[in-house]
C-alpha cells in the first residue's frame with residue numbers, strides 16, 4: 001500500500017511539474033505581449049511628442065493618425081491592466097497547412113492539414129502556434145503575438161472538435177489574471193497522434209476548460225464565454241450579417257451569451273458598417289444590468305446600446321407590470337386598431353381651454369409633459385386667449401362675419417381625416433379645408449372670372465383669415481398637436497375608451513385597460529403604445545410657433561448662417577425620432593416574449609437593419625404565439641432568414657433539466673429539451689409548507705426563508721427566490737436580512753437570469769397566473785446552475801415527499 005501511495009505521489013508531483021512548466025511557458029508569452037504593448041505605447045508617445053515639437057510637420061491626416069495610435073495604444077494598455085482579467089485566454093497548436101498563404105492577421109489561412117503533415121508512424125510536427133486573446137497584437141515583425149478572438153484565424157479555436165479537427169492538434173485554454181498566468185487546460189483534438197513541438201512531445205494538461213467554467217459560482221453579472229465558445233455557438237456568432245440570423249434554443253443554451261458575442265464580432269468584422277449602431281433589445285432592466293458588462297469585457301463599448309424593451313422610448317420608462325389580461329389586450333394587434341381610433345378621436349376632445357359640444361366633463365387631455373410635448377407648441381394648461389369654442393368658428397374677413405357651425409366643422413374634420421397620414425401632419429390639410437369652407441361662405445369666389453385675379457383674391461382672403469387670432473386660437477383648439485402621452489391619458493377615461501375600442505376589446509378589457517392607464521407610471525406594454533402613437537400622430541412638419549425673428553436677420557440673411565440657440569424641444573423630438581430608426585443591426589433577445597405591439601416598436605428601430613433574433617418558444621410568456629410570430633415576420637419583412645438551433649444546456653445540471661422537462665412536456669407537448677452538458681449528482685429538493693408557523697402565509701414565508709438560508713450556506717454565489725408576480729413584494733420582505741447574495745423575483749422577472757441556486761415557490765401559483773403560466777414555470781425551473789428547491793403550498797397538492805402534483809411523474 002505504502003509503495004503504491006509513494007508511486008501515486010510521484011506521479012502527481014510529475015504532473016504538477018509539467019503543469020508548472022507549461023504555465024511558465026505561457027507566462028513568458030504573456031510577458032512578451034505586455035512588453036510589446038508597452039513598446040507600442042512608447043513609440044506612439046514618441047511620435048506624438050516629436051510631432052508636437054515639430055509643429056506643423058506632417059500632413060494633418062498623418063498627425064491625426066499618430067494621435068489615434070497613441071489613443072488606441074493607451075486604451076489597450078489601460079484595458080489590459082484594469083479590465084481584462086484574462087486578456088490572453090487561448091492557444092492552438094496546428095499542423096502544417098495545405099498551402100502557405102497567410103491572412104492579414106499574420107496566421108496561415110489553410111484549414112486542412114497538408115498532405116504529408118502526419119507521418120506514416122502517426123507522428124507529426126507542430127508547424128504553427130497561435131495565441132488567442134480579446135484583442136490582436138503583432139510583434140515588431142508583424143508576426144501575430146495574439147490573435148483577436150474574432151479574427152478568422154481564431155475560428156479553429158472554437159470550431160475544431162475531435163471528429164473534425166482540421167489542423168488543430170491541441171487546444172489550450174489559459175487562465176490568467178492581469179499579467180499573471182494562473183493555469184492551463186488542454187483538449188486534444190487528435191489524440192491518436194504523437195505531436196512534436198520543437199522536437200519535444202506535446203504535453204496535455206487537465207481535462208477540459210468548459211466544465212471548469214460552468215462549475216464556477218455565479219455573481220450579479222454575466223461573464224463572457226470567450227474562452228469556451230462551443231462550435232454550434234461559434235457558427236451563430238460568426239454567421240454573415242446579411243438579412244436575419246434566427247436562433248432558437250432551450251434554456252441555458254447560451255442564446256444571450258451568443259447574442260452579445262455576436263455584437264462584438266460584427267463590430268470587429270465591419271466597424272464602418274456598424275457605425276450606425278447595434279441595438280440589443282432585452283426583456284427586462286434586470287437582464288440588461290446582468291448582461292451589460294459582457295461587451296466591455298470583450299473590448300466593445302459605445303457602439304452597442306443594450307436597452308430593455310420598456311426603455312426604448314426616450315423620456316418614458318416602464319416601471320409597472322400589467323395583469324395578464326390587461327397585458328394581453330394591450331400587446332395584441334387589436335390595440336393597434338384602438339390606438340388609431342383613439343388618436344383621431346382624441347382630436348375631438350380638443351385642447352385644454354377649449355369648450356366644445358363634444359368635450360366631456362372630465363378626463364381633459366393633458367398637455368405639457370416632457371415626452372412628445374407638441375414641439376414648439378404652447379403647453380399652457382389653458383389658452384391665454386381665453387376659452388375657445390370648438391363647436392363654432394367665427395371670423396371676420398373682407399369686412400364680413402363668417403361662420404362655420406358644428407355640422408360643417410365635423411364634415412371638414414372627417415374629410416381631413418380621410419387620409420392615412422399621421423394625425424398631426426393632417427393639420428395643414430384641415431386648415432386648408434377650413435379656409436376653403438370659409439371662402440365658399442364668403443361668396444367672394446364669384447367676384448372675378450379672371451383666374452389670376454381670383455387666385456390673388458383668394459390668397460389675400462387666406463392671409464386675412466389666418467392672421468386673425470380667432471382663427472389660430474380655434475385651429476389650436478380644434479386640431480391640437482397631439483402627443484402620445486396626451487392620447488394615452490385620454491384613453492384612461494373608460495367612457496371614451498369604450499367608444500374607441502367598441503367591438504375591438506370586450507367591456508371587461510376596456511374597464512381594466514382604462515383603469516391600468518390611470519396608474520402613475522407605465523408598463524412595458526404602455527411604452528409600445530406610446531411608440532405606436534408617436535408614429536400614428538407623427539411629428540409635425542414645422543413648429544407652430546417660431547422664435548420671433550429679428551427683422552435685421554431677414555435683411556442680412558444672417559438667420560441662415562448663424563449657428564443659433566440651444567436645441568429646441570422640437571429639434572430634440574426630431575433628433576430622437578431620427579436616432580430611433582438608425583440602428584444598423586438589431587439583436588432581439590428573448591424574442592419569444594415580444595408582443596405584436598412591441599414587434600412593431602422594435603421593427604421601427606431597424607427598418608434598414610440586419611437582424612439577429614434569439615429566443616425559445618417554449619419559454620414564451622405571451623399567450624398568442626401565432627399572433628406574435630405574424631408580428632415578428634412583419635417586423636423582419638421579407639429578408640431571408642438563416643436559421644440556427646442551439647442544442648446543449650450549459651446552465652442546468654441534468655438533475656434540474658430533467659425536472660424542468662416534465663413541465664415542458666405539459667407546456668409544449670412534443671418539444672425537445674436541450675441536452676444538459678453536466679451533472680452534479682444533487683437532485684432538486686422538495687419542501688411542502690408546514691403549518692406550524694401560524695396561517696398559510698406565515699408558514700410559506702417561514703419555509704421559503706429557511707430554504708433560502710440553507711442554500712446560501714451551500715453555494716458561494718447567488719440565490720434567486722422565484723415567486724408568482726403578485727407575491728414579489730412580500731417575498732422581498734421574507735428575505736430581509738439574509739444579505740445581498742439572495743434576491744426575490746417575480747416569475748416574469750426571472751427571464752434570462754441565472755443563480756447558483758433557486759427556490760421556486762408554489763409552482764401551481766406560477767402556472768395558474770396566466771394562460772402562458774406553464775411556460776413561465778418552465779423558465780422559473782431552469783434558472784439554477786447548481787441547486788434547486790421547490791417549496792409547495794397547499795394549492796400545489798404536494799405528496800408525502802413534498803412533490804407538487806404538477807411535477808409528479
Ligand SMILES: Nc1ncnc2c1ncn2[C@@H]1O[C@H](COP(=O)(O)OP(=O)(O)OP(=O)(O)O)[C@@H](O)[C@H]1O
Nearest residue numbers: 225228229230251252253254255256257650651752
Ligand atoms: N460555451 C460556453 N462556455 C461557458 N459557459 C457558457 C457557454 N455557453 C453558455 N454558457 C453559460 O451558460 C449560461 C446560460 O447562457 P445564456 O444565459 O446565454 O443562455 P440562454 O440560452 O440565453 O438561456 P435562457 O433561454 O434560459 O435565458 C450562462 O452562464 C453562460 O455563461
